[in-house]
Amino acid sequence: MAVKRDKDDTWRVQVDRKGIPRTRRGGFATKEEAELFERDYLAQHRTTYEQAMDDRSLKELIESWFIYHGINLADGERRRRALLQMATDLKNPVASQLTAEQFLKYRYVKTFEGDAVCFKTFNNLQGYLVAVFNKLKKLKVITYHSPICDIDFFKIQERQLSYLSRSQIDELLDSIKIHSQNLSTWWVTQICLRTGARWSEAEKLTRKQLRDGRITFEFTKSKKTRTVPLDPAFFHALDQFAGHMNPDDRLFKNCIGAFRRAAKHTDIKFPRGQSTHILRHSFASHFVMNGGNILSLQKILGHADISMTMRYAHLAPDHLKDAVKLNPLAAAA
Incomplete structure (x- = not known):
C-alpha cells in the first residue's frame, strides 16, 4: 500500500492487502485527494479484510460463544457439544472462511447418507450454528457476516402434535x-x-x-x-x-x-x-x-x-x- 508522487506531479495510490481487491489509481491532483481515496477504499472493504485476517477456527468461535453467551442458556452445554461435533465433522475450518457450499455438502451427507438425521434435527443444528455467528457479531467478537446465515432451512411439512387419549x-x-x-x-x-x-x-x-x-x-x-x-x-x-x-x-x-x-x-x-x-x-x-x-x-x-x-x-x-x-x-x- 502506498501513496506516491508521479513524474507529472500527480499522485498515485496502490492498495495491495490480503483479503482486499488490489487496486491502482493515479491522476490525483494533490496528496490529500489520494489519501482520501485510500481511506475510503479501505473502509469500503474493511469487513472483507478483517474477515480474511480472522484465522480463528470454528471450534475456537464456538468456545467463545459458549463463554460469552451459551453458558447462560438452560441447554447451553448440550448445544456446545452438538456444535463442537459439527465442527469436527466439517474438519474444523477457519470460521471466517467457511463457505455456504461447504456447509451444504455437509448437510447433504448428514441427511441423505449413512446414519442420516431427519430434516428437523438438522434444522436445529443449523440454527445453533447460525446463532453462534449472529450472537458473536452482535457482541462485536467478529465483524463479518457469515454466509451460513443466508442458507435456507429445510421446509418441513407441519403435522399435528401427538397426544394420548x-x-x-x-x-x-x-x-x-x-x-x-x-x-x-x-x-x-x-x-x-x-x-x-x-x-x-x-x-x-x-x-x-x-x-x-x-x-x-x-x-x-x-x-x-x-x-x-x-x-x-x-x-x-x-x-x-x-x-x-x-x-x-x-x-x-x-x-x-x-x-x-x-x-x-x-x-x-x-x-x-x-x-x-x-x-x-x-x-x-x-x-x-x-x-x-x-x-x-x-x-x-x-x-x-x-x-x-x-x-x-x-x-x-x-x-x-x-x-x-x-x-x-x-x-x-
Whole structure:
C-alpha cells in the first residue's frame, strides 16, 4: 500500500492487502485527494479484510460463544457439544472462511447418507450454528457476516402434535404400576400429565417446591419459575409421599429408563423422540379440548412465545367454527 508522487506531479495510490481487491489509481491532483481515496477504499472493504485476517477456527468461535453467551442458556452445554461435533465433522475450518457450499455438502451427507438425521434435527443444528455467528457479531467478537446465515432451512411439512387419549393414559399408568419397580416413575408421569411439566422438571422436584396445593417449577428451559395448582386429593397423596424430607431433598429417583421400559409393554405407538414429551403434549391437548384458555395454557407451560402455544389452538371446541356458517355453500345447506 502506498501513496506516491508521479513524474507529472500527480499522485498515485496502490492498495495491495490480503483479503482486499488490489487496486491502482493515479491522476490525483494533490496528496490529500489520494489519501482520501485510500481511506475510503479501505473502509469500503474493511469487513472483507478483517474477515480474511480472522484465522480463528470454528471450534475456537464456538468456545467463545459458549463463554460469552451459551453458558447462560438452560441447554447451553448440550448445544456446545452438538456444535463442537459439527465442527469436527466439517474438519474444523477457519470460521471466517467457511463457505455456504461447504456447509451444504455437509448437510447433504448428514441427511441423505449413512446414519442420516431427519430434516428437523438438522434444522436445529443449523440454527445453533447460525446463532453462534449472529450472537458473536452482535457482541462485536467478529465483524463479518457469515454466509451460513443466508442458507435456507429445510421446509418441513407441519403435522399435528401427538397426544394420548384417556384410554391410552390409563393403559400407560397401569403398565407402570405392573412393570416398574421404581415408585418414582408413577409419580413423575402423573405430575407431567397433570401440570404439563417437562420430564426433567418433574423428575428433579425437591420438597420445597411443593406448597399450598401447588408445585413451583424451578430451573426451567426459560429460566423462569412457574407455579401450577394440583387437584387437592392428588396433592395430599404427593405430600404424604414426600413425608418429612428436608427442603432441598429430591422427591424422586431418576426414572426415565423405567418409564421407557414400562411404555414398551403397552400398545401405544410413541412418536420418535417423544416417549416422555408426549405427556406434556397430552396435558396441553386435553386442556384445550376441554375448553381451556390459550393464554392460561401459555402461562402453565411456560412458553415465552404465544406461537408455541398456538400449536394446540386447533383442538379448541369452537376453533374456526365460523367456517361452517360462513362458507359459500352454507346458505344452500
